[in-house]
Amino acid sequence: MILDTSSPVAGELLVKVAGVTANGKAGVTWIHQVKFTGTRVPAQVPAIGTPVMIDCVATQEVFTVRGQKASRVRLLGKTLAVITQPVQTVTHGKVTFLQNAVNSFEFQAHLVRDALVKHTRAGDVAEARLAVSDRTGKLHFFQSEAWREAGTQLGRMRSGGEAVFACVLRRNKVGEKAFDVMEVLSVTPAPRSSGRPVVAAQGVRELAQAAD
Structure with missing residues (x-):
């Protein structure tokens, strides 16, 4: 579910998405930001509140904060498609999450x-x-x-x-x-002998084996 979109610099789009994923116990409630750049920026950006499926690559991003090195997972978007079938949502506070997101x-x-x-x-x-x-x-x-x-x-x-x-x-x-x-x-x-596994997902689809 799209929470927010922004373009901090030309040729770049940040899409914030949220969902709830089953994990065998209480479930994982998550909010991720996906970064699109260059030719991978979607021609049309869906409105806030739209359920979407995103193909992306997970990479490690290292940065410095207060003189110390830190790292985070950066999601680089490849494609974005609107989910057209009916979906369920759940609201916590002011945030709406896609229920049963993968x-x-x-x-x-x-x-x-x-x-x-x-x-x-x-x-x-x-x-x-x-x-x-x-x-x-x-x-x-x-x-x-x-x-x-x-x-x-x-x-x-x-x-x-x-x-x-x-x-x-x-x-x-x-x-x-x-x-x-x-x-x-x-x-x-x-x-x-290993290849590059692709994982299909609802709401977010990630390819984590390789960073393009």
Whole structure:
């Protein structure tokens, strides 16, 4: 569901979208901003409140804030299409979210270091930093966490271990700090020969294996 659109500079369009994605428990409520540039800027920009499907690429963007390096997940838009079939929405505060939206990533990656298992009130959670190589060989790093069966599988993995991860992108907030997290829904042993998996999604469609 489109929340806002803006063009901070010529030849660039920022589209903010929101949805609720099932994850086997309470669901993930998310707001993402997708950046379109150059020839990929849509000829017609849908109005606020329009449900859309977006093909995009997930990349790691590194920046400096207050003299310290930080990173975030940047979504680069490829195509945008209006969803014409009936949809369900839910409103939290002043924000309207697309209900049952699919915000999914599927990519092959390796662990930068051993997975870490933490014990919380909600249950055990496994955390790991994943490295994904794009078509140029550049590495993109994504912080990940997993619960239940996926958490058990991720928690057993060690540095350098490879697998195909199906994830939901969400933003965590601790105090005044916000950071992006890939919530792992499933872990599959990596095939011997990997391609560039494409993931279809409703509301947002992401290709996370390579950054064009």
